Amino acid sequence: MTRAPVRQMAARHGAQRSRGSRARPAAILVTGAACLLTTSATPVRTAPASHAISQPAAASRPAAAPAVAARIAPQPQIIPKPVSMTAGRGWFTLTPRTRIVVAAGSAPVLAVARDLAGYLRPATGYPLPVVTASPQTGDIALVIGNPGTRGIDTHGEGYRLDSTPAGVTLEALTPHGLYDAVQTVRQMLSPWISSPRFRPGPWSMPAVRITDYPRYSYRGVMLDIARHYESPSAVERLISQVAAYKINVLHLHLSDDQGFRLVINGFPRLSKIGGQGSVGTHGRARDPGGYWTQAQYRAVVADAAAHFITVVPEVDSPGHDNAIIMSEYSDTKNPLLDGHPRDINCGEHNPPVWDYTEDVGYSALCPGSRNTWTILTAIISQLTAMSPGPYEDVGGDEVPTTLLSQPSYASFISKEAGVVRAHGKTLMGWADIAGPGTRVPAGSVAEYWQPAAGTSSGTVTAREAVKKGMKIVMAPADHTYLDQKYLGGSRGDAPPGLGQTWACPVGCDLNAAYNWNPGSFVTGVTDRSVIGVEGAVWSETLVNLSTVDYMTFPRLLALAEVGWSPSARRAQGSAAYLDFLRRIAAQGARLMAAGANFYPSTEVRWRLAATGSELTASQHGKVAGPVATVAIPGIAPDMVSAAIHWGDGTTTRSGVTGRQPAGTLINSLYTVPGQHTYRDPGLYHGTVTVRASRRSPVTVKFTIRVP
Numbered sequence: 001m002t003r004a005p006v007r008q009m010a011a012r013h014g015a016q017r018s019r020g021s022r023a024r025p026a027a028i029l030v031t032g033a034a035c036l037l038t039t040s041a042t043p044v045r046t047a048p049a050s051h052a053i054s055q056p057a058a059a060s061r062p063a064a065a066p067a068v069a070a071r072i073a074p075q076p077q078i079i080p081k082p083v084s085m086t087a088g089r090g091w092f093t094l095t096p097r098t099r100i101v102v103a104a105g106s107a108p109v110l111a112v113a114r115d116l117a118g119y120l121r122p123a124t125g126y127p128l129p130v131v132t133a134s135p136q137t138g139d140i141a142l143v144i145g146n147p148g149t150r151g152i153d154t155h156g157e158g159y160r161l162d163s164t165p166a167g168v169t170l171e172a173l174t175p176h177g178l179y180d181a182v183q184t185v186r187q188m189l190s191p192w193i194s195s196p197r198f199r200p201g202p203w204s205m206p207a208v209r210i211t212d213y214p215r216y217s218y219r220g221v222m223l224d225i226a227r228h229y230e231s232p233s234a235v236e237r238l239i240s241q242v243a244a245y246k247i248n249v250l251h252l253h254l255s256d257d258q259g260f261r262l263v264i265n266g267f268p269r270l271s272k273i274g275g276q277g278s279v280g281t282h283g284r285a286r287d288p289g290g291y292w293t294q295a296q297y298r299a300v301v302a303d304a305a306a307h308f309i310t311v312v313p314e315v316d317s318p319g320h321d322n323a324i325i326m327s328e329y330s331d332t333k334n335p336l337l338d339g340h341p342r343d344i345n346c347g348e349h350n351p352p353v354w355d356y357t358e359d360v361g362y363s364a365l366c367p368g369s370r371n372t373w374t375i376l377t378a379i380i381s382q383l384t385a386m387s388p389g390p391y392e393d394v395g396g397d398e399v400p401t402t403l404l405s406q407p408s409y410a411s412f413i414s415k416e417a418g419v420v421r422a423h424g425k426t427l428m429g430w431a432d433i434a435g436p437g438t439r440v441p442a443g444s445v446a447e448y449w450q451p452a453a454g455t456s457s458g459t460v461t462a463r464e465a466v467k468k469g470m471k472i473v474m475a476p477a478d479h480t481y482l483d484q485k486y487l488g489g490s491r492g493d494a495p496p497g498l499g500q501t502w503a504c505p506v507g508c509d510l511n512a513a514y515n516w517n518p519g520s521f522v523t524g525v526t527d528r529s530v531i532g533v534e535g536a537v538w539s540e541t542l543v544n545l546s547t548v549d550y551m552t553f554p555r556l557l558a559l560a561e562v563g564w565s566p567s568a569r570r571a572q573g574s575a576a577y578l579d580f581l582r583r584i585a586a587q588g589a590r591l592m593a594a595g596a597n598f599y600p601s602t603e604v605r606w607r608l609a610a611t612g613s614e615l616t617a618s619q620h621g622k623v624a625g626p627v628a629t630v631a632i633p634g635i636a637p638d639m640v641s642a643a644i645h646w647g648d649g650t651t652t653r654s655g656v657t658g659r660q661p662a663g664t665l666i667n668s669l670y671t672v673p674g675q676h677t678y679r680d681p682g683l684y685h686g687t688v689t690v691r692a693s694r695r696s697p698v699t700v701k702f703t704i705r706v707p
């Protein structure tokens, strides 16, 4: 049975701050600006720098600029959009003296403070000591207290962020809330803050008060490491990327027809044999697959936890199980089995055969086989023991009635629900597990995947789930399946050669990911049942982390906002969507600076961002090197130009250099190459103005030391 018919069939059928000691705003601004200006050895001949992101050019403001300091700061471009944001006056600027301060006695808060320091140190080069002390002027303080969200924020992730020129206070009920606040802080700084290497700044964030808490407690990304293997380190990279947008669940799809990715004690064949394939392997020559040891799995779970991300493990059953069947079918000598494990196979082929295509719906474990339950119980008991989160996901999707009748499927799920409960976990699965006849505990979680809205027949599983007292994670494929093409059919072919179209015949770009409401998508399924949303990264066509990133970003940012921010009228052309597009325009540079691959969606007018260099000339005053680094997603280098003002009265023109956007690879950051000879020694302050068509030009400073 092929994929499309099966899916069509399924579709049918502060507490108050106690920091009175801080100085008044303007004083800090004057200090910061003066400090930068006094390093100047020669007169500065520059146009004032401006920055693509709403960040002040602290260094370019004159030393005595109280009028500027008192200006209402521009709103920061944050995703997901905070619940409330009130602009203050002036900016807070990180300096080499900034400390990150926590009150005595809380290890988890200290850990979050260290995370913040870890995020800010590489690009700023500042020491940013984490200290247990009372906050002073210029510090960032992390406080467990009452951010004013108690009662409305039922998930404990609420926080308040107060940024003034005198300092920043993050206050939350829990360390998780503080961690969320830290992610917001990162986005209030220039996008270059996410660079792993030193950038010259300035590091200013607008004065603002943010009060924020999530709409849903479950904001997930699902990664399929079964269709194509991903290493633990690749998954950890993804974890660090998604944590920045307050994603708090990583659902790992560990097993499917083409691969089983985890060592299970007592069943070494599951990984040794089951771990070898991938979609498109064609005899395993091209992609040898792979599997994780249990130590590696634990390490990923711990890494996720350090990012306040809960891992939801999934071993799909009773369908999508060919890798299990192929591994155990002839495991006749296994003392844990009864000598004739071939009775686990209820699939289309007997004996079973490998199928490395994208087909689904041809495999099933037999409900009546003791061996089936021995194997599944071992898997569930080992997975639950290694997974501290509340959920154990049994999959349960897409088993055609030609393989298992509905009663037989229902009794399989009911029995498996008992195994999960016996291991102390909450049952989770695709919404198929809510289907006719299944007995599942109230409070179990159904993940709704049908690309069907309203009352259409595909929506029935979601309503059945509600009737059974289940909670719902909304993942309708036409809004959340991140393996679907961005553009398809008559609208184009992006990305070329990658991605599926079954749920998105003309593609699903940001518009699809953003413009829907999980709480009213299916008639009768409201926020009383919905606990969140998930973006599903199915990997039939995704062969490595770079392609995973390309399909995941920027769409996951839209889902992160749908999952976190308050309900709004989200539709093509709506104020909410236009506002989102403006804010996401600032995220391209951030993703690029962090080294993430992404699709430079044509729905976004990606902002041009640049950062200047600090260079040293030769003894003879000669300098040759990049004077600035430029982020301009999706624009080829020959469309970008720069004018370099060397700070000694001369100006030269330049292009930029770097890798073109190609296939499924975003263009690189570009650099502006410069060559110049200075007559006199000194410290020169130059500026570079970068232009690209239909983008606001950006001017940044650079410095050159001439010995």
Ligand code: TNX
Pocket (backbone or CB within 6 Å): 360, 397, 398, 430, 449, 481, 483, 500, 538, 539, 540
């Ligand atoms: C649906 S719907 C699947 C996966 C595929 C994916 C491809 C559902 C729960 N499963 O098996 O990988 O579509 O888009």
